[in-house]
Amino acid sequence: MSLRNRIAFYYTFMTAFLIALVFAIIYFTVERIVYRQFDDEIKNEVSEILSDAKISTHDFKGFASFQNQDIDAGDQDNDNDNDNESKKNKKINVDTEFIQLVDSTGQVVNKSTSLSWCVLAFNPNHTSKTAYFNSNFGGVMVRQAQVPLISSNGITQGYLIVAVPLKNAMIVLHDLQDIFFISFPVIILTLFILTRLIAGKSISPIEKVIATAEKMTQANLDQRIPLPFHYDELYRLSATFNALFDRMEDAFQREKHFTANASHELKTPLAIVKGTLEVLVRKPREREHYETRIQFCLKELNRMARLIDQLLMLARYESNKMNAHIETVALSPYIADVVERMQPSASTKDITIFVEHTGNARIAADSGMLDMMFENIISNAIKYSPSGSSIAIAVKNIANTIVCSISDQGIGIPEEKLHSIFERFYRVDESRNSSTGGFGLGLSIVKKLADIQHIKVKVTSGTNKGTTFSLTFPAGEING
Amino acid sequence: MRLLIIEDEPGIAGFLKDGLEEEYFAVDIAYDGKSGLDMALINEYDLLIVDWMIPAMSGIEVCRQVRKAGSTVPILFLTAKDTLEDVVFGLDAGANDYIKKPFEFEELLARIRVQLRDKSRSDDALSAGSLNINPVTHQVFCGSTEITLTPKEFALLEYLVRNKDRVCTRSRIIEHVWDIHFDSDTSVIDVYITFLRRKLEAAGCGNIIQTIRGVGYIVREPGMS
Numbered sequence: 001m002s003l004r005n006r007i008a009f010y011y012t013f014m015t016a017f018l019i020a021l022v023f024a025i026i027y028f029t030v031e032r033i034v035y036r037q038f039d040d041e042i043k044n045e046v047s048e049i050l051s052d053a054k055i056s057t058h059d060f061k062g063f064a065s066f067q068n069q070d071i072d073a074g075d076q077d078n079d080n081d082n083d084n085e086s087k088k089n090k091k092i093n094v095d096t097e098f099i100q101l102v103d104s105t106g107q108v109v110n111k112s113t114s115l116s117w118c119v120l121a122f123n124p125n126h127t128s129k130t131a132y133f134n135s136n137f138g139g140v141m142v143r144q145a146q147v148p149l150i151s152s153n154g155i156t157q158g159y160l161i162v163a164v165p166l167k168n169a170m171i172v173l174h175d176l177q178d179i180f181f182i183s184f185p186v187i188i189l190t191l192f193i194l195t196r197l198i199a200g201k202s203i204s205p206i207e208k209v210i211a212t213a214e215k216m217t218q219a220n221l222d223q224r225i226p227l228p229f230h231y232d233e234l235y236r237l238s239a240t241f242n243a244l245f246d247r248m249e250d251a252f253q254r255e256k257h258f259t260a261n262a263s264h265e266l267k268t269p270l271a272i273v274k275g276t277l278e279v280l281v282r283k284p285r286e287r288e289h290y291e292t293r294i295q296f297c298l299k300e301l302n303r304m305a306r307l308i309d310q311l312l313m314l315a316r317y318e319s320n321k322m323n324a325h326i327e328t329v330a331l332s333p334y335i336a337d338v339v340e341r342m343q344p345s346a347s348t349k350d351i352t353i354f355v356e357h358t359g360n361a362r363i364a365a366d367s368g369m370l371d372m373m374f375e376n377i378i379s380n381a382i383k384y385s386p387s388g389s390s391i392a393i394a395v396k397n398i399a400n401t402i403v404c405s406i407s408d409q410g411i412g413i414p415e416e417k418l419h420s421i422f423e424r425f426y427r428v429d430e431s432r433n434s435s436t437g438g439f440g441l442g443l444s445i446v447k448k449l450a451d452i453q454h455i456k457v458k459v460t461s462g463t464n465k466g467t468t469f470s471l472t473f474p475a476g477e478i479n480g
Numbered sequence: 481m482r483l484l485i486i487e488d489e490p491g492i493a494g495f496l497k498d499g500l501e502e503e504y505f506a507v508d509i510a511y512d513g514k515s516g517l518d519m520a521l522i523n524e525y526d527l528l529i530v531d532w533m534i535p536a537m538s539g540i541e542v543c544r545q546v547r548k549a550g551s552t553v554p555i556l557f558l559t560a561k562d563t564l565e566d567v568v569f570g571l572d573a574g575a576n577d578y579i580k581k582p583f584e585f586e587e588l589l590a591r592i593r594v595q596l597r598d599k600s601r602s603d604d605a606l607s608a609g610s611l612n613i614n615p616v617t618h619q620v621f622c623g624s625t626e627i628t629l630t631p632k633e634f635a636l637l638e639y640l641v642r643n644k645d646r647v648c649t650r651s652r653i654i655e656h657v658w659d660i661h662f663d664s665d666t667s668v669i670d671v672y673i674t675f676l677r678r679k680l681e682a683a684g685c686g687n688i689i690q691t692i693r694g695v696g697y698i699v700r701e702p703g704m705s
Contacts, residue, residue, distance in 0.1 A: 275496065
């Protein structure tokens with residue numbers, strides 16, 4: 001069952017129940033009021049009859065005096081025909097009241113002429129108190145009162161039964177019933193149809209969400225759900241989905257860029273080597289020519305091998321298969337090692353590496369990963385620094401955490417590009433020229449490794465202001 | 481035939497120049513989009529080979545600007561971008577053909593020949609009278625006699641025959657047969673014309689190249705002059 005049908009069904013069901021309840025209450029209240037009115041009328045009638053016939057209900061002297069007395073009420077307009085035969089065939093006059101006297105066993109002692117040949121029902125269960133109930137004789141619905149007549153010694157000698165016809169009241173009650181029974185299904189059906197319409201209309205934005213999500217493929221990630229006019233749950237749902245689509249599109253875009261960059265970076269050296277060798281073998285050449293071309297190809301292949309290494313490393317880190325072997329590393333001798341390793345490449349550009357106040361701080365890190373981070377940062381510093389400049393490495397203890405900073409005096413990174421430098425294949429110099437050497441993967445690797453070891457990396461830089469990388473190590477044991 | 485390569489990878493530009501020069505093309509190289517576009521608009525090239533991802537101005541933009549300037553020079557896109565959308569995008573930007581890196585050098589040559597082919601002919605062969613030139617094999621025949629030419633001589637003859645019945649001015653000859661590093665002294669053309677005439681004469685193809693005094697040279701179908 002669809003949501004709109006379910007909403008309509010539940011709503012209609014609940015409303016049907018409530019309406020039925022209200023109808024029932026109205027019906028029974030009306031019925032009670034009607035009966036009470038009749039009961040009051042009968043009560044008056046009874047007391048009138050009793051006073052007219054001088055009968056006491058508590059000091060009943062027996063039926064003797066009533067045997068032949070006409071007990072028809074004085075105010076009735078009953079025609080007093082004495083012909084018994086004609087009375088029998090006469091239609092019962094339903095606009096009058098009926099009076100009947102019965103003895104304690106229910107035998108009719110006397111009755112009003114209005115009753116004709118019929119008798120009023122006698123209920124032997126109500127012996128001590130006046131009872132009011134509905135009954136039916138000769139096809140006429142009546143409301144009757146049964147008044148016990150009790151002798152002075154407390155024995156019920158007989159009963160006075162007075163009845164009034166219910167005709168008009170019954171028509172009213174029947175009409176009421178008919179109205180209820182006809183209007184109920186009409187109301188319910190109309191309500192169901194309306195609810196279904198309203199429910200359909202109010203959940204139609206959901207249909208839009210579904211349609212948009214279904215249309216969404218990798219090729220058209222720019223689809224968005226139109227936002228509903230009112231700010232409600234559906235608006236938030238649509239907005240949330242749109243935000244999700246934004247993130248998805250972003251992720252796909254980044255993946256696409258990465259793939260495009262990776263394929264460019266891999267195909268370029270391949271194209272160079274392939275093309276150079278193809279041209280080389282087309283014609284016989286001098287030995288020297290062969291040598292220079294092959295040297296050139298080897299250089300390109302080495303570059304390609306380096307790229308493949310870095311890509312694989314990133315892939316491994318990204319799939320989180322690489323677990324850091326965190327151990328306590330003494331930072332001071334460690335930095336001295338790294339600097340010694342980087343010294344040859346620094347010397348070729350006449351760059352000095354200073355190490356300041358390393359103290360004897362100890363940090364928790366994976367030394368292999370730390371190696372790679374330092375190498376990447378320092379080789380970047382060397383690459384982008386002018387000859388004769390210097391690189392400073394300092395260790396500080398700030399608020400019980402150890403911060404290692406590596407500062408160069410190089411070309412720096414424009415402020416607006418700082419946030420992108422950890423992206424894979426991002427290079428500040430946008431031409432992807434191989435002559436500057438890098439692939440734009442070094443800092444992505446640094447960031448990835450830092451994340452694995454819970455090291456915070458911060459960069460401060462500006463064009464021609466040099467660059468400072470700060471590594472904040474997680475609070476570990478600090479000795480000194 | 482003079483080509484311009486706009487390519488920022490010195491490795492690729494290098495072997496392309498080497499290989500294409502061996503195929504008797506005059507080759508210029510631009511290492512970024514801006515200077516490439518300038519060169520393409522100033523000089524008259526017979527074909528541009530453009531990389532997509534180049535500094536200063538993308539290959540696509542270079543392509544658009546060249547077309548905007550009204551040039552119909554054939555443009556060959558040479559790029560590592562290889563998705564269908566990229567190919568379509570590149571061709572829609574005004575490129576005539578699209579080669580994905582890494583590519584076969586022979587394929588590149590074949591595609592260059594397709595772009596240089598005379599529109600009215602289905603094969604690559606060029607002819608004037610009894611002179612036949614095959615630009616694929618770089619063979620020149622006079623009747624059934626093969627004539628051996630140096631690369632420069634071949635390039636000069638090919639240019640003249642491609643433009644037969646049209647006057648080729650000295651400056652145009654210089655532009656199309658020699659590359660940008662050639663100085664402006666056009667007397668070198670006369671030297672090569674002399675060599676060519678001598679070789680053609682020996683094979684029996686006589687006075688196919690005529691001098692238009694003070695202007696340049698022309699190759700005419702015999703009998704039309």
